[in-house]
Amino acid sequence: MEKQDQLLMKKQNKNLVLEIIRNQSPISRMEIAKVIGMSPTSITRIVNELHIQGYVRETELVTSGVGRKAALLDVCDDVLYTIGIELDKLIIKIGIVNYVGEIVAWKSVEREAFEDYNETLDKVNLNLKVLIDINRIPTEKIIGIAVGLPGLIDYKKGVVMVSDQLKWKNVNLADDLKQLTQFDVIVDNELKMKIVAENFKGMTKDSRNAVLVGIGSGIGSAIILNGEIYRGETNNAGEIGHTVIDPTGNVCHCGKVGCLATYISEGAILTDSRKVKEIGSIDDVFDSYRNGESWAINILDRTSTYIALAISNILCLYNPEVIILSGNTIEKLPEIKEAIEQKCELYIWEPIKESVKIVYSQLSDRGVVLGAAIQAQNLLLNIE
Structure with a gap:
């Protein structure tokens, strides 16, 4: 002993x-x-x-x-490599990252909205092998893969319990991907992966208490408390999309009524927009907002209000030093930042307002991939 x-x-x-x-x-x-x-x-x-x-x-x-x-x-930056993968409804992103956290190889491929689970895994495996070969990465130096995706994840077992965006339920992603690639695989919620990247080289690098909010196809958050990811009992801490904000409101796909996601997500914005005008995509809504169309201004004004209310509630619960806003909505419609900040001034409790910084992610579309690769290093690197 x-x-x-x-x-x-x-x-x-x-x-x-x-x-x-x-x-x-x-x-x-x-x-x-x-x-x-x-x-x-x-x-x-x-x-x-x-x-x-x-x-x-x-x-x-x-x-x-x-x-x-x-x-x-x-x-030595080339002593080892890890692979970060982001899976989303319409896209797959793959990055190979060296020991100092630099993305040395990158590839993104389209994913069909209703693509079969095995089709997606085969696509990941094929494109990963191509990326490794083209960039001449020695496979013996790759210590593992980490995957970030939206949904409820049993990260200890590598099982996707539910992912509404991918239409997956109870799939053994870690085991199945390991069988295909022969690498060890870690799976976690995309925002938990992304906040690892923010903590490594992003907006929370010097913070021990921070919250990342992602706003896009859904809405969720990831929380760091005392320098560690806060997961809750079942890894679902931060799932603010299903907090009820109006018990007489919209019906959510989860079966409840009035969930935050039914007011903020891209799907919710599109549903309301199509009641007014024939809209093809979320980009069309954003263009209409920029063109000063009143219906789009009203819908996105309501969106900014609910985002500010969500931020206010998060701050009261966790009292972080930093709250980071990220996601497709923020990146594609940067004009909404000013509206969110104005409403935060109205809704955030005064004693908290002075102690928190509200910032925006600078990691662009690579945050989840980078965070996943760093998390793979954190969990799989074993130095004897």
Whole structure:
């Protein structure tokens, strides 16, 4: 038992040193020793092991006062790769990401709205292999895949319980995709993947308490509390789309009445728009809004109101430092930001208003893929 404890501690120290080099590079051995509180001799031994394994390298020498120059350390970006995948109703996005979080290969392909489950998996597998081959990524350096998609996910088992957008129910996505690709697979809700990316290199990098809200084909959120993803009992924390805002309101596909999603989602906006005008897509609604058509202005004014109310409720529940707005609606209609901010001024409780920053995701259409790949690194990387 004592030997096992020693091995575990050695492994933890090794991971800690590597994480510090990754996050604070370039950094010297002496600086690492000060941060961790370990002896320089122990740090040197760990760094030497990481160097032999190909994880770290010396980058340059610096002088700090008198004495000899200190070597600075950095991680090797090509020591390993992970694959991030986003599945949505009409699109599949695949990215190969290196150890420092750079997307080194990217491919997006169309998905049919009612595409069969196996068709989608075959399409993912085929395009992934093409991407690996074209970019000459050594398969032995790929440690795994992570998939982000809308829906209720049992992330421990890799099972999609329900995804309304994909029309999937109780599918063993992690096992099925692993069988096809031969890589380990992690599956989670798309927004939980995206907030990992925001926390790694986005708008919440220096925040320990943050909420990401996604507004598009549906509406949902992901929550980080004390630096960790808050999942709730069944990984459904943040599913604000099914909070009831009007008990006499619209009927939701979930069977309830008056869910937030029935007022904010693209589908809800399209349904109301088609009562007034023959509309082909959500882009047509946004164009009508920009052209000053009163019906579109009224519908999107109501949308901005409900978004502001949702933000207000989230802030009262979780009191985060930062709330990030993202998703198709925000990206395609940036003009709505001003309306949302004006209504937030009206609805957010004053004591909270001063302590929170409302910002917008800068990760564009690659946030879920990047976050998924980073989460694969976090969960699958095993350094002995």
